[in-house]
Amino acid sequence: MPQIPTSRRRRQAFTLACCLVLLAASLFGCASKRQNCSLDEARDIAFGRRRPPAAQSKVGSESAQWSMDRNAQVTYNYLKYLDHLNTFQHLAQQGVDDPERMSALIDEQAQAAQSLDAILKLDPSPDIYLEKANLYWNSPQIGMAREVLQEGIEAFPKDRRLALFLSNSYTVQNRSRDAALVLELYLHRVPDDLAVRRRLARILEEDGHYARAMDVLSAVPPAKRDPEVLLLMARAGARLGKVREGISILEKAVRIDPEFIEAWAELAYLQELDKRYEEAAKTYAHIMSMDASEEQLREIRLRRVQIYLKLNNPDRALALALEQPRGETFLLEASRIFLDQKFYAQAEKVLQALSEEGPIPEEALFYEAAIALEYRKKPEQALKLLEQVAPDSIHYRRSLQFRAHLLLNMDRPKEALALIEKGKQRYPGDKELRMLEASYLEEQGQLDKAERVLREVVAAHPKDLEAMFQLGVLLDKEGRPQEAMQAMERVVAQDPDHADALNYIGYTLAVMDKDLDRALVLVKNALKQKPGNGYIIDSLAWVYYKLGQLQQAWEEIRRAVSAADDAEIWEHYGDIAKAVGKKDQARRGYEKALKLATRHEERVRSKLEGL
Numbered sequence: 001m002p003q004i005p006t007s008r009r010r011r012q013a014f015t016l017a018c019c020l021v022l023l024a025a026s027l028f029g030c031a032s033k034r035q036n037c038s039l040d041e042a043r044d045i046a047f048g049r050r051r052p053p054a055a056q057s058k059v060g061s062e063s064a065q066w067s068m069d070r071n072a073q074v075t076y077n078y079l080k081y082l083d084h085l086n087t088f089q090h091l092a093q094q095g096v097d098d099p100e101r102m103s104a105l106i107d108e109q110a111q112a113a114q115s116l117d118a119i120l121k122l123d124p125s126p127d128i129y130l131e132k133a134n135l136y137w138n139s140p141q142i143g144m145a146r147e148v149l150q151e152g153i154e155a156f157p158k159d160r161r162l163a164l165f166l167s168n169s170y171t172v173q174n175r176s177r178d179a180a181l182v183l184e185l186y187l188h189r190v191p192d193d194l195a196v197r198r199r200l201a202r203i204l205e206e207d208g209h210y211a212r213a214m215d216v217l218s219a220v221p222p223a224k225r226d227p228e229v230l231l232l233m234a235r236a237g238a239r240l241g242k243v244r245e246g247i248s249i250l251e252k253a254v255r256i257d258p259e260f261i262e263a264w265a266e267l268a269y270l271q272e273l274d275k276r277y278e279e280a281a282k283t284y285a286h287i288m289s290m291d292a293s294e295e296q297l298r299e300i301r302l303r304r305v306q307i308y309l310k311l312n313n314p315d316r317a318l319a320l321a322l323e324q325p326r327g328e329t330f331l332l333e334a335s336r337i338f339l340d341q342k343f344y345a346q347a348e349k350v351l352q353a354l355s356e357e358g359p360i361p362e363e364a365l366f367y368e369a370a371i372a373l374e375y376r377k378k379p380e381q382a383l384k385l386l387e388q389v390a391p392d393s394i395h396y397r398r399s400l401q402f403r404a405h406l407l408l409n410m411d412r413p414k415e416a417l418a419l420i421e422k423g424k425q426r427y428p429g430d431k432e433l434r435m436l437e438a439s440y441l442e443e444q445g446q447l448d449k450a451e452r453v454l455r456e457v458v459a460a461h462p463k464d465l466e467a468m469f470q471l472g473v474l475l476d477k478e479g480r481p482q483e484a485m486q487a488m489e490r491v492v493a494q495d496p497d498h499a500d501a502l503n504y505i506g507y508t509l510a511v512m513d514k515d516l517d518r519a520l521v522l523v524k525n526a527l528k529q530k531p532g533n534g535y536i537i538d539s540l541a542w543v544y545y546k547l548g549q550l551q552q553a554w555e556e557i558r559r560a561v562s563a564a565d566d567a568e569i570w571e572h573y574g575d576i577a578k579a580v581g582k583k584d585q586a587r588r589g590y591e592k593a594l595k596l597a598t599r600h601e602e603r604v605r606s607k608l609e610g611l
Contacts, residue, residue, distance in 0.1 A: 074123050081115035081131070084108050088135075109135055126152060126159040133165060142169055158190050164199065176207040187216075194224065201232045210236040227257040235266055243274050261292055265300070272307065281307045298330050305334055309341045318346045322353055328361060335367050344375030362388075362395045369402065379410050397423065401432045408440055416440070429460050435467065438474075447478050465491050469501055481508060492522075499529035499536065507539040510546045519543045534564025538572055545576050554580050561589075567598035574607060583611050 088108040091101055116132045129152030136145035149166040156162060163186035170179035183200040187193065197216055204213035213236040220229050230253035238246035250267040254260055264287045271280035284304045288297055301320060308317035321334040331354040338347035348371050351364055369382040383406055389399035400423040407416035417440070423433040434457045441450035454471040461467055472487030485508060491501040506522035509515050523539045530536055541556035557576045560569050574589025590608040598604050 070122050074119050077115045077118040081112050084112035084115060088112055124155055126156050126162055129162060130165065142173065145169055160193060160196060163196065176203055179203055194220065198228055198232060205232065205236055210239040214240065227253040227260045227263055231263045231266060238270050243270050246270050247274065259290065261287060261290055261296065268303065277307050277311050302333055302337065305337055309343060314343050314346050318349060321350055328354065328357060331357065332361065332363060339367060339370055344371050347371060362393050365389055366402065379406055382406060397427050397430065401436065404433065404436055413440065431457055431461055431464060431467065435470065442474060447474060450474055463494065465495055465498060472504065497529050499526040502526035503536045503539050506543060510543045513546060516543060516547050532563060534560050534569065537563060538569045541576060542572055545579065550580050567593045567596035570596065571598060571604055587611055
């Protein structure tokens with residue numbers, strides 16, 4: 001279990017205490033003029049395994065208990081604590097499957113805590129609170145550790161270690177909000193603690209609260225902003241859209257500390273975001289000359305591979321990927337990068353290099369299948385590669401999904417459905433196979449069966465937005481817009497930034513001439529998630545059209561047709577052009593819709609004839 005470290009001073013004090021306690025034991029009666037005892041007896045007394053002999057008082061024969069001064073009592077109880085702690089840790093290492101051992105473990109823990117409580121009454125200190133919290137520093141008892149740390153903070157409100165460990169007690173349970181709150185309260189008391197301010201900013205950034213992180217960091221006077229503060233400010237600012245400002249801040253950070261690898265890495269990343277690919281490549285190359293770990297170097301090489309592909313230099317990217325050292329994991333990731341960017345020939349060469357390293361891992365079969373399908377245009381070869389995945393492999397389910405998809409595309413539905421059925425029996429409730437089945441049924445016009453499958457998926461995976469969205473699309477296709485809208489509203493309720501669902505609701509409201517102000521907000525939000533999407537731009541144009549804002553509608557519909565060549569969009573183009581008095585453009589729109597085989601040919605021809 002994690003250990004809360006004892007301070008150096010505590011360790012030094014313990015060495016002295018070992019001597020003092022033996023001396024104290026002799027003073028308690030072992031070395032008086034009337035009595036003598038052995039060193040073992042003295043140690044037993046110190047650890048509480050033997051009671052010290054009573055001293056005779058000077059008055060008659062009445063006995064009086066020897067009493068220790070406060071320092072001696074603290075030392076005595078601390079050594080008792082160490083003795084119980086040692087036994088507790090020994091029992092924990094042996095395991096607690098035996099009820100008797102579990103009982104002994106709990107008893108030793110309680111005895112250790114009691115010894116520390118005795119010290120806290122005599123001489124409270126942050127160290128002892130930390131020691132006691134450490135007794136409970138495990139998942140089932142983390143709440144008890146938290147209580148101890150909270151007591152410590154009440155006694156020592158300005159102790160950094162207590163605040164950090166209390167914050168960490170929330171972090172280990174992914175309760176970042178509570179972890180941040182602990183540090184915020186501490187900073188109200190100790191606003192100049194730079195270490196805690198940095199830690200709080202990191203927690204906030206990891207949780208996506210970049211504006212709050214920037215507020216925390218901005219409180220640091222410029223003269224005291226060390227490279228780590230500058231890094232955190234640059235990162236938060238960049239996530240808030242201030243990428244170029246972040247680059248300038250990071251350039252300052254690495255001037256102050258040229259060996260700050262994390263700042264260099266963030267600088268290269270922001271240069272990428274700003275499309276300064278040449279600069280990013282040089283920055284990554286510089287990092288590789290520094291004292292980075294092997295894992296960091298592999299990650300940087302992969303980033304450089306991606307940059308050279310963005311610079312349309314696949315040969316340089318390939319040469320970098322094939323350099324030594326590489327290894328299986330590195331080559332697999334490199335091949336995936338080439339595949340994602342559709343550089344299939346280079347991906348194939350990386351996989352060839354992987355085969356030279358040893359037996360091809362099963363994951364590589366999927367990459368080879370993708371190359372065979374998309375580059376070589378040989379679906380049969382792709383199918384054979386996927387069939388090599390063993391049934392007992394962790395990748396077997398994925399191979400079934402890929403093979404079923406391939407077979408459907410190859411117009412071999414019987415084999416595909418048989419494979420899907422096999423997958424359903426082996427992996428009950430598998431979402432991907434059921435979604436594939438629903439897609440096939442929908443293509444075949446069996447909408448009722450497709451709906452049944454999708455509803456079963458949604459019932460099994462109520463938080464799966466893809467299944468819920470597809471159900472909404474299917475209901476719309478079945479002519480049930482109200483139910484479709486309900487499904488889409490459920491999607492947006494779970495994910496307010498789901499672009500496709502936002503667009504569906506906004507466009508449908510516009511078609512129905514209902515709640516147009518909300519429709520405008522929804523479609524604009526959808527466009528933020530997918531800027532440049534022709535279908536969403538068309539929805540925006542249509543909402544403006546329904547609102548009577550014809551000039552905005554005309555501007556947007558022209559953007560829409562340049563982004564997506566779709567019959568319905570061109571029909572909207574004709575309608576809006578007609579509304580703004582541009583008959584020639586209207587005619588062009590309707591003619592394009594007919595040329596693209598609109599589903600509403602009669603309606604479009606009627607509009608064209610009416611011009």
